[in-house]
Amino acid sequence: MPRFDVAIVGAGPAAIGALWGLQSAQGGSRTVAVLPGETGAGDMPRPDSTWVHPKVRKVIFEARMQRVIGQFVPTNSLGKSYYLFETACRGGLTSFWGQQFVRLLKPDFVAAMPGQTFDDYEAAFDLIEGRLGLAQPEAIDGWTLPDGFDLVIRPTTIVEPIDSFVHQFALASAGTTVIRQRLTRLERASQSYRLVFEDGEGIEAGRVILASGVIGTARILMRSVPELRHARFRDHMPVFLHSVSLGNRHCRTARRQSTNMNMASIEVTRAGQLCAFLSIYNVRKMPANLLLAHFGLPMLGALSGRNLEILPLPFYPVQTWTRDSFVEIDLERADEEIVARRCRFQDNPEGLQLARTALKACGLREIRLSPTPAGMGFHYHALQLSEDGVAYDSARSQITRLFGDDVLIVDGSVLPWLSPRPHTETLVANALISTRSMMNG
Numbered sequence: 001m002p003r004f005d006v007a008i009v010g011a012g013p014a015a016i017g018a019l020w021g022l023q024s025a026q027g028g029s030r031t032v033a034v035l036p037g038e039t040g041a042g043d044m045p046r047p048d049s050t051w052v053h054p055k056v057r058k059v060i061f062e063a064r065m066q067r068v069i070g071q072f073v074p075t076n077s078l079g080k081s082y083y084l085f086e087t088a089c090r091g092g093l094t095s096f097w098g099q100q101f102v103r104l105l106k107p108d109f110v111a112a113m114p115g116q117t118f119d120d121y122e123a124a125f126d127l128i129e130g131r132l133g134l135a136q137p138e139a140i141d142g143w144t145l146p147d148g149f150d151l152v153i154r155p156t157t158i159v160e161p162i163d164s165f166v167h168q169f170a171l172a173s174a175g176t177t178v179i180r181q182r183l184t185r186l187e188r189a190s191q192s193y194r195l196v197f198e199d200g201e202g203i204e205a206g207r208v209i210l211a212s213g214v215i216g217t218a219r220i221l222m223r224s225v226p227e228l229r230h231a232r233f234r235d236h237m238p239v240f241l242h243s244v245s246l247g248n249r250h251c252r253t254a255r256r257q258s259t260n261m262n263m264a265s266i267e268v269t270r271a272g273q274l275c276a277f278l279s280i281y282n283v284r285k286m287p288a289n290l291l292l293a294h295f296g297l298p299m300l301g302a303l304s305g306r307n308l309e310i311l312p313l314p315f316y317p318v319q320t321w322t323r324d325s326f327v328e329i330d331l332e333r334a335d336e337e338i339v340a341r342r343c344r345f346q347d348n349p350e351g352l353q354l355a356r357t358a359l360k361a362c363g364l365r366e367i368r369l370s371p372t373p374a375g376m377g378f379h380y381h382a383l384q385l386s387e388d389g390v391a392y393d394s395a396r397s398q399i400t401r402l403f404g405d406d407v408l409i410v411d412g413s414v415l416p417w418l419s420p421r422p423h424t425e426t427l428v429a430n431a432l433i434s435t436r437s438m439m440n441g
Ligand SMILES: Cc1cc2nc3c(=O)[nH]c(=O)nc-3n(C[C@H](O)[C@H](O)[C@H](O)COP(=O)(O)OP(=O)(O)OC[C@H]3O[C@@H](n4cnc5c(N)ncnc54)[C@H](O)[C@@H]3O)c2cc1C
Pocket: 009, 010, 011, 012, 013, 014, 015, 035, 036, 037, 038, 055, 056, 070, 086, 087, 088, 089, 090, 091, 092, 093, 094, 095, 096, 097, 098, 099, 100, 101, 102, 181, 182, 183, 184, 211, 212, 213, 214, 216, 217, 220, 378, 379, 380, 410, 411, 412, 422, 423, 424, 425, 427
């Protein structure tokens, strides 16, 4: 069985952060295996069902992607049946994502691992943005709202092009051994760990870094330790505030500065702490096939790459995240399947009211609110596991208890809490810092 010093499971942003962390760690050369989770297996579920998120279906249709989804997790919420899933591709969920890439603010910092400081994160953010060639955009406008709240509107920080993370993965994994296999389970051997693949083959590694996405990591742990039959994780619970405004000057400025559907963001803070994050969408940049997918209609090859530019609608969907509004989703292993059993929602009515005040202050008039079904926020975090479905423990404690200190989880599973800002830059920074400190420790 081939043996490596380190194995990294995954090829999404967290895996890239882990690879950057390895590169910046002390010590001599080491052998590294990376498993991007692609597979040659023939029986991957086909992601063309209307049970899959429309954005994901649109990307898969237009890019003619095959086998990018590992396993479905059937679920339902708000009267809708649909699938959660783990990805099976380089780039992970960023292959389908919204491309907003923003830092965590200092007052919102919560350490994912003991000993981490915000200064570590700042340095990591600088490194990450340098590698991605990103600069934070200048604010379009900002002012103070009643009760000590501050509002800022700015063009969205976007990582372009859409396959940027696939490209970053290729750069970061150069010099490592990339094994096109999916990990089924992890076993403890005497001096190392055995990583067993779907085809029964495997490798051994002295250290293992799990960057397989929250659902991917939950599935690997539940398969590796059959007693762990239950898992739960959190997702942000954004709402859409569908709004209108004729000739809005902020939107006009943002439209000129942004070519992306995610045109601008409004942030409301109090004493520097983020209370609401609103992302204003430009419907003129909405892909035509996304609209068809949204209504469950067949997408058309002739519309690939086209958007709704022709329609000068004064309509702005605004996706809105508020502090501490989340959903907790319970997963359970039933035979060999993993299914979502229950969802618990936590609303934040004051946060929503604040977001509405901010929207109005920017000259936008809300005409309708639509909630997001559980798990469709795609900001997964805070994975916990349990044997009996009653006493849960964090994925990080479980992994240390069961496998020792040489197995590390670096994806969103270990982020205990998320601020309303999209969290991908935070999880890359966490992966970088914790991988480096494991290697140096
Ligand atoms: C529609 C959409 C819009 C989004 N918009 C934004 C946004 O604007 N801003 C933002 O910050 N975030 C956004 N996100 C979230 C963002 O994509 C995720 O936070 C991020 O991709 C998570 O990174 P990750 O590396 O932890 O996991 P993932 O991206 O899920 O990657 C997991 C990796 O692990 C691999 N893997 C899984 N299981 C196995 C296995 N058993 N063996 C081997 N490999 C395995 C997969 O192939 C994949 O490469 C969005 C997501 C979606 C879907």
